[in-house]
Amino acid sequence: MQTERTAYPALRGRRILLGITGSIAAYKAAALCRLLKTAGAEVRVVMTPLAKQFITPLTMATLSKNPILVEFFDPENGAWHSHVSLGEWADCFLIAPATANTLAKMCAGIADNLLLTTYLSARCPVVVAPAMDLDMYAHAATQENLQALARRGVAIVEPAEGELASGLVGKGRMAEPEEIAAFLHTLFSQAPGNDAPERNPSEGSLGNSGSAPHASSAGPLLGKRFVVTAGATVEAIDPVRFISNRSTGKMGYAIAGELARRGAAVVLVSGPTALPTPAGVERRDVVSADEMFDAAVDAFAEADGAVMCAAVADYTPAEVSDVKIKKDNGELTLTLRRTRDIAAHLGARKGSRLLVGFALETDHEQSNAEAKLARKNFDFIVLNSLRDAGAGFGVDTNKVTFIDRGGRQELPLMAKTEVAAHIAQKIESLLK
Ligand code: C5P
Numbered sequence: 001m002q003t004e005r006t007a008y009p010a011l012r013g014r015r016i017l018l019g020i021t022g023s024i025a026a027y028k029a030a031a032l033c034r035l036l037k038t039a040g041a042e043v044r045v046v047m048t049p050l051a052k053q054f055i056t057p058l059t060m061a062t063l064s065k066n067p068i069l070v071e072f073f074d075p076e077n078g079a080w081h082s083h084v085s086l087g088e089w090a091d092c093f094l095i096a097p098a099t100a101n102t103l104a105k106m107c108a109g110i111a112d113n114l115l116l117t118t119y120l121s122a123r124c125p126v127v128v129a130p131a132m133d134l135d136m137y138a139h140a141a142t143q144e145n146l147q148a149l150a151r152r153g154v155a156i157v158e159p160a161e162g163e164l165a166s167g168l169v170g171k172g173r174m175a176e177p178e179e180i181a182a183f184l185h186t187l188f189s190q191a192p193g194n195d196a197p198e199r200n201p202s203e204g205s206l207g208n209s210g211s212a213p214h215a216s217s218a219g220p221l222l223g224k225r226f227v228v229t230a231g232a233t234v235e236a237i238d239p240v241r242f243i244s245n246r247s248t249g250k251m252g253y254a255i256a257g258e259l260a261r262r263g264a265a266v267v268l269v270s271g272p273t274a275l276p277t278p279a280g281v282e283r284r285d286v287v288s289a290d291e292m293f294d295a296a297v298d299a300f301a302e303a304d305g306a307v308m309c310a311a312v313a314d315y316t317p318a319e320v321s322d323v324k325i326k327k328d329n330g331e332l333t334l335t336l337r338r339t340r341d342i343a344a345h346l347g348a349r350k351g352s353r354l355l356v357g358f359a360l361e362t363d364h365e366q367s368n369a370e371a372k373l374a375r376k377n378f379d380f381i382v383l384n385s386l387r388d389a390g391a392g393f394g395v396d397t398n399k400v401t402f403i404d405r406g407g408r409q410e411l412p413l414m415a416k417t418e419v420a421a422h423i424a425q426k427i428e429s430l431l432k
Pocket of ligand 1: 229289308309310311312313314339340341342343344356357358359360372376
């Protein structure tokens, strides 16, 4: 069995400042703290005053093995808790759960508690895991605040859909501790030159580690332009019938949304789907593989990179009947012709631009994916296997492996939105 320590090796020796705000999801911060500690990270906890109503400082102090910081100074002895030192100490400031209120204050630069002053002075990467009711999360104010924070380089671990404390069902549940730990693991393992710093044990106290190396920021994609293809294509047989596949577009839409949240200008070339267009994304609707080819090639001319997530038909009817084909008693043979491979076309012309592909395999996953990586000239390929439970069409989760010319990185089962964040993170690090 895999232990927690081996699941997130990049967390070993990291200094993680865990910020907890006043949400019912604060109870998950206890499990998260334990997970980070088990992975070998040092954890300090800063709480907003309201967070204490949801989880006790005693619980968090016991789990983190450090005193909890809430006030600017200790009322007992007047000792000053320096937000600057906290920010300098940390390799990463993780705010989980992050309420709509705290996100809004972060966005506006309000500094009325220790957590917020620490955020404003932190120079390390900042990661937030929002948690709130579905309507608060969907509200334009919250979405715009999240987009603004993402543009400034704050990494967002998207909330999941599910039952909320209010009893309503929707998007707003804080990501599970395992997903957040996996997110941090990716953040640390993908930042260049970013092995865990060797530290002298005496360096452990706050305020004396100003020269400790910081992980490089998650980095906004502001100024970058991306094309994302998503969904299935639909190939007409006649005015009524068509050939298509089971792709719903969820993965591609999540990627487009994630890249936009990080500041990129995104053109989403989409097959027919009922999904809403992600915030800040320009969507170009297509139906057939030929239409997707034209739209993707056109958009790629202006782009810095593309993520080819669509399930493009490999074959399309050689002829489309203008009228509904009538049945008779005999067999019907359809002649299909090959469609053009969009990814291979872009790969042959990409130059220094970034190209990310997907591979959905049912057998010989690794070798098939490697062959595709080479044939289509991808920078990396996201492999998912239909053999993995929870991965594939229609579901909200996926289990993927990144494969590039340097090797492979297997990720645990997680929400598609989380997979999208990992992909965006890898894209950011490759662009640096
Ligand atoms: O060869 P295969 O279809 O398995 O390759 C999958 C990858 O190639 C995906 O990234 C997919 O979006 C892309 N592709 C494409 N155009 C095609 C077929 C696949 O862009 N006609």
